[in-house]
Amino acid sequence: MRETVHLGCVSCDFMNPEEFMRLCKGWLTSDNFHHVVTLNPEMVMLAEGNGAFREAVQAAEARVPDGAGLVWARWYLRSSYWPLLPSLLTFLWQPVERVTGVDAIMTLGRLCQEQGLSIYLLGATKKQRQKTAARLTSRFAKLSVAMPPERIRDQHPAVLLVAYGAPKQTLWIERQRGHMPSVRIAMGVGGAFAMLSEGLPRAPRLLRALNLEWLWRLYLEPRRWPRIWQATVRFPLLMRRQKKLSL
Numbered sequence: 001m002r003e004t005v006h007l008g009c010v011s012c013d014f015m016n017p018e019e020f021m022r023l024c025k026g027w028l029t030s031d032n033f034h035h036v037v038t039l040n041p042e043m044v045m046l047a048e049g050n051g052a053f054r055e056a057v058q059a060a061e062a063r064v065p066d067g068a069g070l071v072w073a074r075w076y077l078r079s080s081y082w083p084l085l086p087s088l089l090t091f092l093w094q095p096v097e098r099v100t101g102v103d104a105i106m107t108l109g110r111l112c113q114e115q116g117l118s119i120y121l122l123g124a125t126k127k128q129r130q131k132t133a134a135r136l137t138s139r140f141a142k143l144s145v146a147m148p149p150e151r152i153r154d155q156h157p158a159v160l161l162v163a164y165g166a167p168k169q170t171l172w173i174e175r176q177r178g179h180m181p182s183v184r185i186a187m188g189v190g191g192a193f194a195m196l197s198e199g200l201p202r203a204p205r206l207l208r209a210l211n212l213e214w215l216w217r218l219y220l221e222p223r224r225w226p227r228i229w230q231a232t233v234r235f236p237l238l239m240r241r242q243k244k245l246s247l
Helices: 017-028 041-049 051-059 068-078 084-093 101-115 126-139 168-175 192-196 205-209 213-220 222-246
Strands: 003-007 010-014 034-039 062-065 118-123 144-146 159-163 185-188
Touching (some): 003 068, 010 068, 017 185, 034 041, 034 051, 041 068, 041 222, 068 084, 101 118, 101 126, 101 192, 126 144, 126 192, 159 168, 159 192, 168 185
Parallel strands (some): 010 062, 118 144, 118 159, 159 185
Antiparallel strands (some): 003 010
C-alpha cells in the first residue's frame, strides 16, 4: 500500500512498481495534470536549503522512492533501537522495492501503448533522446514517441518525460501546470535517458543488490562526489537528527 513518510522537509510516497503502475494507469484515464517526482536522498538535501524546489516537490501528486537511501531511511526511522552506522551496514543485505526513473519510463511506455497514447521526451542530449525513443519503440512497437524539434503542444502527448536534472526539471514541470492540456503525467527523470541510451551504463547487478549504485555512479563520474557526499553522508545524519527529535 502507498505510504507517505516525511524525510526532512519533504515527503516520499513509498510504493512498489506494481502500485506505481496502477496509480499511473488511473491517472492516464483522467482529465488532470499529475506531476511525479523521482525522489532520491540528494534531492531531499537540496530541498533543505532551496525553498522554491521544496515547494515544487511538495506540490507534486507523487514523490516516488528512486534512491535506495530513501528506503533505508523509512526502515531506520521506524526502528527504535538501530543506531545509525549498524543500520547502514545491515541495509546492504536488505531487499529494496523502489521506483527508479528507468523502470518508471518503461512502465509508462507500456501503459501508453495499451491505451493508444503518446510520450514526449525533453532534455538530455539529442543522441540520448533518440536512443531512448528507439529503446522504447523496440520494446513497444505501437508506441508513439515525440521529441524536439517537434512542439509539445502540437504532438498532444499524454506523458511528458523531462531530463533536465534537479532542481531544474522539478521547477519547470510545476510551472507548466495549466499550459499543456493533453499531458496527464509529467515526470522528471534525471539521468534516465543516459542510462536507457547506454551512454551511462547501469550499475552491475551485484552493486544494485547491495544498494551501492551510488558507488558505481561515483566511479563513472568522479566530479559528482560533492553531490554523492550529500546523499551518503549528510542525508543519513539528517535522518539521525529527525529520529532523535521524534523519540
